[in-house]
Amino acid sequence: MSYLILSVLISFSASAQKDYKLWLQYNAIVNSSIALEYKNNLKGIVVLGNSETIKIAKKELETGFLEMLGNVPEIKTALKGEYNLIAGSQSNLDTELKNSLQSDFQKLNEEGFIIKSIAVKNKKQLIITGKNDIAVLYGVFNFLRIMQTNKTIKNLNIADSPKTNIRILNHWDNLDRTIERGYAGFSLWNWQKLPDFIDQRYIDYARANASVGINGTVLTNVNANALILTPQYLEKVEALANVFRPYGIKVYLTARFSAPIEIGNLKTADPKDSEVIKWWKNKASEIYKRIPDFGGFLVKANSEGQPGPQNYGRDHVDGANMLADAVAPFGGVIMWRAFVYSEHDANDRAKQAYAEFEPYDGKFKENVIVQVKNGAIDFQPREPFHPLFGAMPKTPLMIEFQITQEYLGFSTHLVFLPKLFQEVLESDTYKKGKGSTVAKVIDGTLHGNKITGIAGVANIGNDLNWTGHPFAQANWYGFGRLAWNPYLDSETIAEEWLKCTFSNDENFIKPVKNMMIESREAVVNYMTPLGLHHIMDTGHHYGPGPWVSNLSRPEWNPTYYHKADKNGIGFDRSESGTNAILQYAPEVKAFFGNLETCPEKDLLWFHHVSWDYKLKNGETLWNGMALKYQEGVNQVKEMQQVWKNAEKYIDSERFKEVEMLLEIQYKEAKWWRDACLLYFQQFSGKDLPAGVEKPAQALDYFKSLKFPFAPGNG
Amino acid sequence: MSYLILSVLISFSASAQKDYKLWLQYNAIVNSSIALEYKNNLKGIVVLGNSETIKIAKKELETGFLEMLGNVPEIKTALKGEYNLIAGSQSNLDTELKNSLQSDFQKLNEEGFIIKSIAVKNKKQLIITGKNDIAVLYGVFNFLRIMQTNKTIKNLNIADSPKTNIRILNHWDNLDRTIERGYAGFSLWNWQKLPDFIDQRYIDYARANASVGINGTVLTNVNANALILTPQYLEKVEALANVFRPYGIKVYLTARFSAPIEIGNLKTADPKDSEVIKWWKNKASEIYKRIPDFGGFLVKANSEGQPGPQNYGRDHVDGANMLADAVAPFGGVIMWRAFVYSEHDANDRAKQAYAEFEPYDGKFKENVIVQVKNGAIDFQPREPFHPLFGAMPKTPLMIEFQITQEYLGFSTHLVFLPKLFQEVLESDTYKKGKGSTVAKVIDGTLHGNKITGIAGVANIGNDLNWTGHPFAQANWYGFGRLAWNPYLDSETIAEEWLKCTFSNDENFIKPVKNMMIESREAVVNYMTPLGLHHIMDTGHHYGPGPWVSNLSRPEWNPTYYHKADKNGIGFDRSESGTNAILQYAPEVKAFFGNLETCPEKDLLWFHHVSWDYKLKNGETLWNGMALKYQEGVNQVKEMQQVWKNAEKYIDSERFKEVEMLLEIQYKEAKWWRDACLLYFQQFSGKDLPAGVEKPAQALDYFKSLKFPFAPGNG
Known part of the structure; x- marks a missing residue:
């Protein structure tokens, strides 16, 4: 057998494997x-x-x-x-x-x-x-x-050395193997066959995580099910922990606050109730007996319908500290989420987490770390950094990024997220003067916190290629790299990933790296340019739905966020509006609060401006917005061209996969552009400027689109 | 590079691939x-x-x-x-x-x-x-x-040449990608990314099917959703049909009988209503415009809550023929399922399908084929052949096997099903005298039918290895081979499959082939020996539940089937009982109806016999039953030994997978034995005979086991 033939042979047998x-x-x-x-x-x-x-x-x-x-x-x-x-x-x-x-x-x-x-x-x-x-x-x-x-x-x-202690994936995986906001198939955890069947996937998952320094995994959804804490399931969790341990990965679980009632036969889950306290202590002890290096609990409490201490007139500190006491003897931590907003609070949703949590600073036990989403709303294509960062100097804060693309085109759109993560990490909170970046809050250097961490909501499922989109693998990779070192540049990450994943050929690397870097701004442009946010369609968040206004909770409606009317568009969070900017340091407040200094990328996040408002490039807001939408579409078109040129450098299977996905992304970028512009045009009453393609369908068509079985709908 | 090193290299890169x-x-x-x-x-x-x-x-x-x-x-x-x-x-x-x-x-x-x-x-x-x-x-x-x-x-x-025309997989796949009775992950059909993203899986699926001669696939669950018939989904179905066509595979869909109401805005789905008739004709025309070689519809009507013609005072013939007329101009067929039984019918469930369908013989249009499960109850480890076979000479009947192991340990238990399929196909109906085997009914030679077919409920999901258990691949393979030639011997199939999948080494083939052949009797022994049936736990059908008696429909309860009491055990379907045997040809009736001639493997299917009844080997029924349960456990133990000896012949990954699964199977065989014997012992009041291991737990323990998230629970 000649060498040539053998190398062909290898590529034959390995082709379907590359994705994996x-x-x-x-x-x-x-x-x-x-x-x-x-x-x-x-x-x-x-x-x-x-x-x-x-x-x-x-x-x-x-x-x-x-x-x-x-x-x-x-x-x-x-x-x-x-x-x-x-x-x-x-x-x-x-x-x-x-x-x-x-x-x-x-x-x-x-x-x-x-x-x-x-x-x-x-x-x-x-x-x-x-x-x-x-x-x-x-x-x-x-x-x-x-x-x-x-x-x-x-x-x-x-x-x-890693700059953070807890570098962790959050799996929003349910016990029936559906994944809330999962777009890459279903949960890796085959609970039915555990503990005795160890799927090769578990090993390969651990290996991939270890290779980028991820050292923790929360196996279960934050919208939690108490059954995971029963012996029947703990035995299975133990088996996974045994697989992950030699790879340096600790297992964590989500704790359903009402578990003492649901599986403990107690009448209450009041964190001050002695029986409840005892129940959690015993439960922790039971878990640590099985899993001596168990990481601890992640808790979503009193948020979006989840039970929590407030059900008993207690507060988040009471809840977190009670659990912290239970795991403290074993070295466990409690990651307590600050993602709260209330249907009974008429305040700007963007203000509520800060309003509720900032006063708790210094009150949490030392093994509690508060987990804060990167922005104050919810994993949008672009959000200004969350005002809690830097605002709780006596409390360890970990950042929560979403690797899975809930609001960014699922696993169909190529969006390189490290660019987004980097933008947030580099943001300057000014809380201890210039240079008080989010990264410094997170890695503990700003306030000298003892525990530090970065969490990413996983985009991993049982698809052959793990993440649905071949390029979504880069987001898992990049999250891990940034968790290790939040100061890494996203270009460096893209280049590393491309070389490890595809080829070292510079003719491939350079254009494709640029494509990745550009991809984040492209999705912002064709979905939510100029600071628009949360205008995705209801529930599943796939595709545009700026017209949706009929949901029971006002802050679930896109119209709540864009506030388009005859006069203009945008959410006024300046002093003349909800004054959400007051939650930032004075320098930041001044910067965002002033139309002159507010970056145009955040314009409509902070200001309601008229359709005729003049942008820095001299265009009116309406024309500028329309041109941004068009620019996003054009960028996807360019990505397609870049990818076509990359064909000769890589295997045909992954080439074709990405080619097909980019074609869908291009279709859907146009869908976003057309649907949003037709909708907002009802308010602006203005024609589309030159250079913007005419919509292919009428607004009613876009409004009629329904996706009853969209994946990941929690 | 030496040859040696290269071969190591190959095995390295390909190892995780072998399963696929x-x-x-x-x-x-x-x-x-x-x-x-x-x-x-x-x-x-x-x-x-x-x-x-x-x-x-x-x-x-x-x-x-x-x-x-x-x-x-x-x-x-x-x-x-x-x-x-x-x-x-x-x-x-x-x-x-x-x-x-x-x-x-x-x-x-x-x-x-x-x-x-x-x-x-x-x-x-x-x-x-x-x-x-x-x-x-x-x-x-x-x-x-x-x-x-x-x-x-x-x-x-x-x-x-293939002996049947329609060699088809039935996927019980829902639009949300869950699979009713699916134990190998979730649906291959990624509806969200279709039609524009063609997953490599679709191609590999078609290739695997073509390699064994499977030429049709029903993409959707028989418990159907009408949305599959809307343009939004038909566009996706069309894309799959385009992938499958060059592999000789036709696409079929399940037709929800009430679709004209649900997606057609009609007030009725009455098959005699002219608007309904027109609606289906138009729908067929719309489908064939997209998919000129569309195969036709599979219909579950008036069965287990599904809508059907009886909702309008019509019968199965009216429903099937109306649909047959709609697809006839395009060469389509209607596969109409005979799996019916009613909660309002006090008759033995085993008799109901025959009672309802036999009188329809000769009344169906010529492009209707009636799909009959292999046995009269529901895909048990062992059932006598369905009495409808041979009983409808003027009607094409296709057989429906279940490849997915709903009642056979999910994808955890190694059970080689071609052995079961062969047993059914070889069964002699005697309807046209000796030699009137089920195979001859199915391939049309007995009655000269024009359309013929074999359906298998698929065991395929998006697990890396497609079927959950490496040996479950053999059931997909074997189904295809038997669909092509229902006279093939299961030993031949096992040997072919082993050689193609693992190795040609005779030292591997011989013992492992024997293990496969034995595996079917093993599962009968440790689950339902001597003709016992349907004593699996509620809903999910995983594990034993002979004690279950609280379900709303009597014929869903295990106690309905085993009828254990102080006097004995078994369902009397002889002349002294429900006389279900009357549905068979006189020769068969005589054979099953007489305790002397009834094979012991079917004993408790047809007879209620006393605990002291003497089996042919001289044991009492109680002792014999207990020994059969023990024998099943012993057989699994032997399978483990055979597998251990096979280690040196195959790759370590698949070796370990099967090793782990056999260990679970061994545990669960003991669970079956202990739970069933403890339960039946309450009635027999007798000790376990020598040679049967003592149960490790009390009956209450087994009764307490719950599996709230068992997969595939429809």
């Missing part, structure tokens, strides 16, 4: 000088230690070398000769080596790793180490990424 | 003399024709050769030299070749194929042909199976 392999493709390295460098500098592998985690690290090195270079360097049991890759934790290094790395170790936290070219007895070696085996595994994945991205490995000197 | 590839693994042929024979006899490929189907056949040959032999014979555009494989339909053959095969073609029906070693101008060639391109594709898949099973290809002379 995520960013761990370990493509054969085609740059021969790089391949030669790697081979010359890596002639042996010495793995120190014997834990499950170390075995995983070793296997990962073997797989990576085999697939990228075609063979595995000699596996040695002891250090001999030069150009070895040494992988092992601090305690497994010999004294000399340990001492020589002392200053490097001092730079690391518990999860940080070192990748360093060193000389041992005058012989060149490369070492991957850290304070424990999980850190070594992180180092191994990072080293393999260096190879995947074809970077030189000569003279490496990396010491890298 | 079903029986189309095309494993490299390790028997070198066979490989040499293939190479020597196949030096070129000549593919005739240009249709999509022929392109698929060509690609399949290329893939098969490449993977099995490591290279592809030269692809030639014209016949040159000897030892070529020629693949093309009759009309694409040159005149000389066509004439030389005339007598072979005469043996074929439209879908049959020829695989024949021939000489053309004294040169040896191998030809695969048939009357059209689909037949050629079937021939190609059959030829590749010959290679996969390492059979000689010298002097081949095969002419094989």
